Amino acid sequence: MADGTTRGKRRLARFIKQLQDKSGLTAEEIARRTRVSRPTVTRLLQGTHLARWPSVSVILDELGAPPELKTFLLQMWEVADVDNALVEHAMALPIKYRRFRMDELEAYGERSLDTTYIHGLLQTAAYAEALAYASHRLIIGDTWDETAAAERLTRQQLLTRESPFALHALIDEAALRRIVGGPQVMREQLDHLVKAAALPNVTIQVLPFGVGAYGPLLSALVLLDFPEADAPCAAYTEEISGLAMLEEQHEVEPLDGIWRDAVAIALAPDQSVEFIRAVRDTLGDS
Structure with a gap:
């Protein structure tokens, strides 16, 4: 997925950060438990990078996201990566x-x-x-x-x-x-x-x-x-x-x-x- 901060990535990050705060886990602990690289976890939480859905999914499972929230976040993930091509002369x-x-x-x-x-x-x-x-x-x-x-x-x-x-x-x-x-x-x-x-x-x-x-x-x-x-x-x-x-x-x-x-x-x-x-x-x- 493309790097770069878009509002969609930041919005997704806010929801995941709320789950992280409730869990009490650090980015390093999430990375170790899910086997997702720490840079990927950190940038996902910062809203500067959109990881692939399998990585996001396992992170959500580790953070205890209920099924209905996970479905909602999947829909958000699908529209989060705004393509530069939509902005002419980007x-x-x-x-x-x-x-x-x-x-x-x-x-x-x-x-x-x-x-x-x-x-x-x-x-x-x-x-x-x-x-x-x-x-x-x-x-x-x-x-x-x-x-x-x-x-x-x-x-x-x-x-x-x-x-x-x-x-x-x-x-x-x-x-x-x-x-x-x-x-x-x-x-x-x-x-x-x-x-x-x-x-x-x-x-x-x-x-x-x-x-x-x-x-x-x-x-x-x-x-x-x-x-x-x-x-x-x-x-x-x-x-x-x-x-x-x-x-x-x-x-x-x-x-x-x-x-x-x-x-x-x-x-x-x-x-x-x-x-x-x-x-x-x-x-x-x-």
Whole structure:
């Protein structure tokens, strides 16, 4: 099975870790009793590797998993290994961003707060390419700036697929006024935001300078919501080295609260569209 952390592997690992905690067995003891290698057991418990089912099955038996739970975990195991092929251009993506994209595919909704740049699901190709070029010193390889535009367009198919998920984007005025790629690129980008706001599954709200401070200084915050009742919301914050993921509830809940507080002070969706149009008018015509 493939290495690499996906939400499915992490979710499976949480269930197995609960069984391990009840058993009191260490990873080394589990490995010795089941004759599964210790690295395999450790990575399975960490959610970074999906062992073959025979190995998982014997581990579950050793941990005393009841038959109905084992059947449930088998179903979870079968869908846990998300194939990179589902993410177009996957091998060209920075690893943290690739993991986020794989999680995003499984989500039914996304909530964002962007204080510096336009959210990725709302970017034009030219805007995405300009951003990628600006960050090229942090990217390994020399093709990301060329790939970024195409990657953004394929990612945005989430918004128009047969069963599209909902996007609720909060955008700071600073992101609207930052001239990325030049005036023409920004004109097209702001026009695109107005069009995107008309989609039934997209909500855009602007945080104008007048609202003052809100929450800690975050350049970007993304919250992914998943369909399973036992699956917690996942939060991602922008760091200089890429997106950092948080899934523990004590870490996610404050960020969820920050997002909801920002919604309460942001302009209403219709007012936000008018605000975007006003900023667009300051750039004149091409």
